[in-house]
Amino acid sequence: MSNAPPVESQKPVEIEKIVDAFDSSDEAKIVAICREAHPGDVEEAFERLDEPNREAILNFLPVELIAELGDYLPAADMEKRLQTLPEEDQAEVLDSMSDDELVDLLQEVDEEERRSDLIELLPEEKQVVSEELLQFEEETAGGRMTTAMAKIHEDETVGEVLQSLREKKEDTEILSRIYVVDGDDRLLGKVRLRDLAFSPEETRVLEVADRDLTAIEARADQEEAAQMVARYDLLALPVVDADGRLLGVITHDDAIDILEKETTEDMERIGGIGGERGDLAYLQTSVTGHVKRRFWWVLVLAFLALASGIIMFAYEDTLKAYFVLAIYLPMVIAAGGNTGGQSATMIIRAMSLGELGPQEFRRVIFKEMRIGMILGGLLGIFVALQIQFLLPDGVVDEGISVFRIAIVVGLSLLAQITTSTLFGAILPIGARAAKLDPAVV
């Protein structure tokens, strides 16, 4: 008989089915579907619930299901539910979580005392790991890494290593992250299980190791780590301290999470949405929460637009005399916003994808200037022609030169679009240069 019994995996279940079960308020049905479905699917169904509903459902899920979903549900919800449990159940849930998710949950706890209490519920080994991981800022490689990996000493033989790994084999993730270190824990390379399995037992592990030292420092930004995983197609990226000592790994699935989160932030900034999204999905966020994140920019942009209004007002006499200009004013204003948005979008995305470095900034600005001039020139010519040849009779008072109006509107569009395109590019580049987040502006 094999000592690895066949595993019946949790099946993917259509999210709609889980949501329907949630909506039914039938406790038995909900528990059953949460047990059957993959935790990833349950997580996604939870993303469609508002806070009272999430709380209600979590409150009647049995502890063993809470433990299983621990790595998947929002940390704040988990912490809330933990508070309702007796200590031994809290300990069970915490112990079942992977160390990186556990640390996310601990970071969610604001009260120092409550956090210590939670840590004390953990087995000693996990206490040490948690304390270590908590030292790193949340958004750094160290703050996102897991210590679930196998660290083996350079002098060990293939046989010795296989023997020790055999004991860990139920820990599914570890065996795809086997690293060789020296006596000081410094990273020397990585070993794949296949190289061990297919090599003579007496071989020293370093001989079959891939001396790949690709790693990231623990204090580096998590986005940099995720980009390295993407660029080098890694399963896991080792995280080291300043002396090259192996501390943990960033895994391929964490990299996807990080990239998704950073991309969401970029998009929200481009869309004029402020603040942090945090853990919560769109439907999980309350109306007040949404309003808070949007109102600030609406207000700022409204008062910026007031500037255009004041300029317009200052030219009262001109505008009243050449009232046909009023037709084209909204166009000039909108074209500025639109083209600035276009170039900002392009540059922010290119920076996030690592396509642009500081060396390229001059070229980018020069390029956007040319693009802006061409866009502005084209639209300017288009609209000038329209004014010159397609303006209905009676729109322009007698005695006013249509040709002059066409030239003025055309040139305004050229100037407005060139400037806006240029600024759309300069703002994110300037923010990056000033070491701010490029998408904040």
Added chain:
Amino acid sequence: MSNAPPVESQKPVEIEKIVDAFDSSDEAKIVAICREAHPGDVEEAFERLDEPNREAILNFLPVELIAELGDYLPAADMEKRLQTLPEEDQAEVLDSMSDDELVDLLQEVDEEERRSDLIELLPEEKQVVSEELLQFEEETAGGRMTTAMAKIHEDETVGEVLQSLREKKEDTEILSRIYVVDGDDRLLGKVRLRDLAFSPEETRVLEVADRDLTAIEARADQEEAAQMVARYDLLALPVVDADGRLLGVITHDDAIDILEKETTEDMERIGGIGGERGDLAYLQTSVTGHVKRRFWWVLVLAFLALASGIIMFAYEDTLKAYFVLAIYLPMVIAAGGNTGGQSATMIIRAMSLGELGPQEFRRVIFKEMRIGMILGGLLGIFVALQIQFLLPDGVVDEGISVFRIAIVVGLSLLAQITTSTLFGAILPIGARAAKLDPAVV
């Protein structure tokens, strides 16, 4: 002596160093750094070159380097370079590429004849695979999958499987994707190398297999496949035909590529950029290329803004009588664009993250309506108060009620923002319901 010699990996090299080498035009230096650096870094440095420079560099890189970079460089560039090579070198490059990247390159070739010529250069086995993969649309799971996996029959024993895998062990990727199939090639489950390595030789593989049937149909959208990889934290997702027969896999690194590409598309649509980005990075795209993708929307939005202008013009008498309204017109116009953009961004991103299903659309629209009313109400009150109490003397002609102006502007903002917020949400939802890409609108 081990039969797996230690591998000296290509090291990560700072992109800036590679770019500097490229800029130096020193052929020996460029070849040396391309040899030393990880292909992922070379790819990123290539993203900073325009077309003539890419062509120049590719043209003097030796064939063995072209072969090594084949999976990383833009397919169009690769195909151009191939045309300059003698047939045997073309064959070497093509044979070194992974099957999914090879198919991307073949899809890049427009001429039917040239494509057949390229396929004929391949070893027979790869010809068959390529022809098979070419049958799937480029943006489907089938079009993105690779056939680099191990397929084993349910009746084989652990010993037999290990023996046959031993021969493939140099193929680094395959051993993390071992699937068990029945006599008709139908997927029965997956096996991890560790389960084989640590099980008795005479065990039948099905006994140690994880009967996980998570898979995606070949004709499904690639984005769906990538989301499944992300949701279930998979290393590889099996791709099957309508009868459940195993055809290939989507890997974790492909999933990242797909998600990055889809996200870029979403962001570009939100930013008002049309068309397809294709393979090329920002700097790789010519000024004309950029203008082409932006001008269409600039033009459409400009003529939409013309509508506002025409409405303004129609109220010539009112506007001339209450000219103070001109101050607030740009604000009302801009607030519409900004709040519509906010809600469109939120909804498009939430849909891409799989946070919203058709069941939720009514709730979303109701939610955005409330958000819009609150945002519009708040800004309306703010601005009305500003008009009532902070308007400088002389701005409003005598005999005109400031209070009425405040009410009119406030209500306009409320109406404009509520409508825009609602439409910003309805447009992407409507597009999804009409089965269009939600980010196209």
